[in-house]
Amino acid sequence: MQPDEDDEGQERGGNAPGSANGAQSVYRDPTAREIWLPAKRRMLGKVADFLIDHDLEVLPFTLGIAYDCVTGASPRLAQMILERAEKGLPVTLRWLDEAVRDGGPAKAEETLHDLMGQLEEGLASFGNTMKGARSATSQYSSALQRHVDDLRTATSTDGMIAELTALTRAMMDHTRVMEGDLARSEKHAQELQATLEETRRAADQDHLTGLPNRRAFEHMFDRELREAQAAKEPLSIAFVDIDHFKRINDTHGHPAGDRVLRVVAETLDRISDARCHVARHGGEEFAVLFRGLSLQQAWKRLDGARAEIAERRLVNRATDMPFGQITFSGGLADVFAFAGKSAAMKAADEALYAAKERGRNRILTAGGETGEPLKKAA
Numbered sequence: 001m002q003p004d005e006d007d008e009g010q011e012r013g014g015n016a017p018g019s020a021n022g023a024q025s026v027y028r029d030p031t032a033r034e035i036w037l038p039a040k041r042r043m044l045g046k047v048a049d050f051l052i053d054h055d056l057e058v059l060p061f062t063l064g065i066a067y068d069c070v071t072g073a074s075p076r077l078a079q080m081i082l083e084r085a086e087k088g089l090p091v092t093l094r095w096l097d098e099a100v101r102d103g104g105p106a107k108a109e110e111t112l113h114d115l116m117g118q119l120e121e122g123l124a125s126f127g128n129t130m131k132g133a134r135s136a137t138s139q140y141s142s143a144l145q146r147h148v149d150d151l152r153t154a155t156s157t158d159g160m161i162a163e164l165t166a167l168t169r170a171m172m173d174h175t176r177v178m179e180g181d182l183a184r185s186e187k188h189a190q191e192l193q194a195t196l197e198e199t200r201r202a203a204d205q206d207h208l209t210g211l212p213n214r215r216a217f218e219h220m221f222d223r224e225l226r227e228a229q230a231a232k233e234p235l236s237i238a239f240v241d242i243d244h245f246k247r248i249n250d251t252h253g254h255p256a257g258d259r260v261l262r263v264v265a266e267t268l269d270r271i272s273d274a275r276c277h278v279a280r281h282g283g284e285e286f287a288v289l290f291r292g293l294s295l296q297q298a299w300k301r302l303d304g305a306r307a308e309i310a311e312r313r314l315v316n317r318a319t320d321m322p323f324g325q326i327t328f329s330g331g332l333a334d335v336f337a338f339a340g341k342s343a344a345m346k347a348a349d350e351a352l353y354a355a356k357e358r359g360r361n362r363i364l365t366a367g368g369e370t371g372e373p374l375k376k377a378a
Contacts, residue, residue: 046070054081054091055255061207065096092254093208094261094283206280208258209265217279217287224277224291225341236290236298237344239352240268240330243360245284248323256316260326264309271305288330295334295365302330303363310361327361334366 050066051058068074069081080099081091204216212220221237228235242248242264249257261284268278268286281287290298306328314323331351335344347366355364 043070054085056091056093056096059093059207062093062096065100090254093258094254097208098283209262209280211265211269211286212277212279214279214281214287217277217281217289220277220279221289221341224275224289225335228291228335233292234290234294235335236293236295236332237335237348238288238290238298238302238330238332238363239281239345239348240286240288240302240328241352241356242284243327243329243356248326252316252319252321252323256318256323259317260314260323263312263314264326264328267305267309271301276301295332299332299363299365302332306330306361306363329355329360330363331355332363332365337366 047063047066047070050056050070051062056062056066065074065077069078072078077099084091084095204212204219206213224235227233242260245257245260248260261280264284265278265280265286268288271288272278275291275293277289279287288302290301293301310325310327312326314326315321316323329352331348331354333344333348333351335341338344338347351364351366355362358364
């Protein structure tokens with residue numbers, strides 16, 4: 001078998017022991033690259049085989065799942081996938097999402113977020129310290145420079161003055177080195193800060209739709225609630241659920257169902273702005289926050305997205321089979337009409353199920369303190 005081009009098992013032009021010309025190769029210890037490169041290739045091959053065997057798209061989420069399974073980092077999930085495959089059931093993105101969520105990572109993710117927050121605060125403090133120290137050394141260097149200039153203008157040629165001048169110059173050079181080191185440390189802290197922010201964004205994003213996930217929505221809700229209270233602005237919450245989604249999965253398959261999820265997510269995302277936030281709340285359910293809009297205005301915007309989806313006629317590209325009409329139902333509640341955040345969420349959820357019971361493909365509002373669903377707004 002011919003070696004790969006990147007393999008470097010022998011020095012270029014070297015002869016193996018016992019070759020025809022009888023020359024002996026010189027032994028040398030393998031380099032670090034020669035040691036880890038074959039193992040790295042095997043690992044990448046296993047990850048690729050995992051994705052191919054389960055017909056999964058190449059996404060950050062699926063790559064992480066594949067890596068955890070082939071390395072043994074997540075034995076419980078690997079066993080669940082094995083058992084599902086043995087039953088002849090597909091391993092889909094949505095099933096993986098539910099399996100990971102049901103596997104109990106929530107506490108670990110909460111811990112990760114807490115640690116990230118602490119580290120972020122520490123990095124910010126470190127960056128400020130470095131900036132202050134660099135400024136101080138810069139000022140110290142300037143003061144030393146003035147001192148040197150003063151010594152140069154002195155009329156005395158006493159040896160002590162010369163020694164002091166040399167010492168001051170050495171100290172000034174040292175502070176300049178320190179200033180450079182501190183500047184590099186500050187830059188490194190800024191790079192770490194940027195990496196943390198990118199990691200946090202990835203952790204708060206739903207891998208399938210690209211929308212914020214349930215955790216991110218909880219944080220957005222708390223923030224929007226505080227800002228709406230401070231500005232005395234209206235705030236509404238809505239839950240949206242795709243109608244007959246199980247039928248879509250059963251008829252067209254889970255990959256097609258995932259594509260429908262993405263279409264609905266894209267449609268809802270188009271109504272979002274700085275004061276309207278859309279998130280995937282789980283499964284085929286989405287959550288929407290409206291700040292600064294009356295309940296009627298929020299209903300009108302959400303119902304516009306509902307009508308847009310209902311008017312489209314989607315086709316399964318894999319089979320050319322029409323999906324039929326895709327619709328969703330929604331429940332909307334005025335957050336400040338209820339005792340608190342949880343009560344408003346419950347009211348919106350109840351209005352959603354009332355919309356389902358009244359025929360689907362509609363948005364109902366929850367009214368007053370009773371939370372009784374009202375008729376569909378005109």
